[in-house]
Amino acid sequence: MGNIRTSQIKRLSKQIVRDFHDQLSTDFQNNKHVVEEVCSPMSKKMRNLIAGYTTRIMRRFKDQEIQVLEEL
Incomplete structure (x- = not known):
């Protein structure tokens, strides 16, 4: 299981x-x-956490799991 990211991240x-x-x-x-x-x-550490979560969001957008980025 992965780490849970805070709401701030x-x-x-x-x-x-x-x-x-x-x-x-x-x-x-x-x-x-x-x-x-x-x-x-x-x-x-905070920079890497934010970069990791943005990478995850961009991968989901690329795989069509997210249609519109503005609705995040």
Whole structure:
């Protein structure tokens, strides 16, 4: 079983996906750099958690599980 992410991580990730979906992809490393540029200074762990959840959202969008990103 995986780790449960806090509501803060989910909220920030969804906001980043809504605002910067054109810069994000299904690649964690790319998303990590985008999150680092977009968000204010944060810890490495929090940056990685947000990048991981944004990667998961983008994969679900690519696999057609999510139709509209703005409804997140």
